[in-house]
Amino acid sequence: MYSKAFAPEYQGVLGSALSVNSSYEEVLAKATEEQRRSTLGYARAGLAVAEANRRLGRVAEAERAWRDSYRAARRAGDSAAMAWALWSGGTLARQRGRLALACRWLAAAAECAERGGDRTARGYALAGLAETGRIRGDYAAVAALHEQLLAEARAHGEARHMVWALEGIAQMHRNTGSLDTALAMFEEAAEIAAGAEDARGHAWALRGIADVRSVRGETGRALSLLTRAEGICRSMRLESALAYNHKMRGNVLFRAGRYEEAREVYSGALAEFRAMEEPRGAALSRLGLVKSLARLGRSAEETEADLAELDETFRRIGLDHARAGLERFRAELGARAAAA
Known part of the structure; x- marks a missing residue:
């Protein structure tokens, strides 16, 4: 059995005022009001501000908010609140394609949560570390x-x-x-x-x-x-999830051989990821775009130049699974060229 979903990142009075499905504009409004009340209240509300901005794709605002939350929690001597802030920072770093930094913040979050006796924060931090490793392809x-x-x-x-x-x-x-x-x-x-x-x-x-x-x-x-x-993504304004949804739509169309439609969808997803400064999603969308253009007759030389650049981007971010997919497409192009 299980209970209704809840959002432990909305802490203090926000926990009873907000739900997991609250709009992020509502989260920002209530959290900003709560920040005025006390140092610890500032830290807890700052976490909600950071998470709402992160999910809306406002990365600069999210970065400032989680750091402010961490500093306020440290001044209050609250290890659990420090852990939640570090979890938010690590999650944001992963979203921005900075996977090594994500692991650093998430490991620190798990340590703080252990020290503060917050089982849920520790679970979220460990989950973040697991997800970061999965994204890297280190299954x-x-x-x-x-x-x-x-x-x-x-x-x-x-x-x-x-x-x-x-x-x-x-x-x-x-x-x-x-x-x-x-x-x-x-x-x-x-x-x-x-x-x-x-x-x-x-x-x-x-x-x-x-x-x-x-x-x-x-x-x-x-x-x-x-x-x-x-x-669902549109109703909740889940900007990152929406962009990944569009990228997946491109994948589906590409597999079906509908390359012109795939090209258009990948182009839109790429623009969305770039607007929210999310390099992992941008690189994956660009790979789909390059593959679609190749199927539509783009020259082998131009395709290879883009693949080489993307390979370096995947290597820098640490996306081993994506690099393997890129190599499979390269091999497929080589086989087609040899057959021709």
């Missing part, structure tokens, strides 16, 4: 941690963390070819998220289901699922 190092966190979430009935862990494990199965397992886990995540009224988790789970359905050739069903997820 061997983080698979066990994902499973551990899923078991802890089930034991405590924490729906939001169950959804996160299921989606992360499912993504690893999908990327390693275990599509049946991936689909089952994404579908369980979607069911739990819907039951717990976790709209954001539900949108991400629908995106994962669409991805697997697309790989199986179910293009129409995949696009329908992405449309449902897009509606």
Whole structure:
């Protein structure tokens, strides 16, 4: 069993005033008002300000807010509040493609949470470390941690963390070819998220289901699922999730051989990621765009120049799985050229 999803990053009086599905403009308004009340209240409300801005794609505002929250928590001597601020900073660093820095802040967050006796903050920090490793493609190092966190979430009935862990494990199965397992886990995540009224988790789970359905050739069903997820993202103004939804739509169209449509969608996603200064999403969208243009007849020389630049970008960010996909496309281009 599990309870309704809740947002522990909304702390103090904000915890009772806001829900996991509160609009981020409402979060910002209430948190800004709460910051005026006390030093510790400032730290807790600053965390909400940081998270709302991060999810709206306002990275400069998010950076200032989490650092302000951390400094206020440190002045108040509250290790748990320091841990939450560091978790927010680490999550923002990962969103910006600074994966090594993300690991540094998240490890510090886990240490502070341990010292402050905040089990939830520690779980979120460890989850952040696991997700960062998964994004890098280091599945061997983080698979066990994902499973551990899923078991802890089930034991405590924490729906939001169950959804996160299921989606992360499912993504690893999908990327390693275990599509049946991936689909089952994404579908369980979607069911739990819907039951717990976790709209954001539900949108991400629908995106994962669409991805697997697309790989199986179910293009129409995949696009329908992405449309449902897009509606959630728009209603909650989940800017980053919306951009990743669009990038996935490009993937679905590309797999279906609809290259001109894919090119258009990838171009839009690239613009969205660049606007919010999210280099990982931008690089992945650009790879999709380069692949689409190659299928539409772009020269081999221009394609290879872009692939070489993207390979360096993936290496710098630390996206090993994306680099492997790029190399597969290179090999495919070489095989086609040889056959021609």
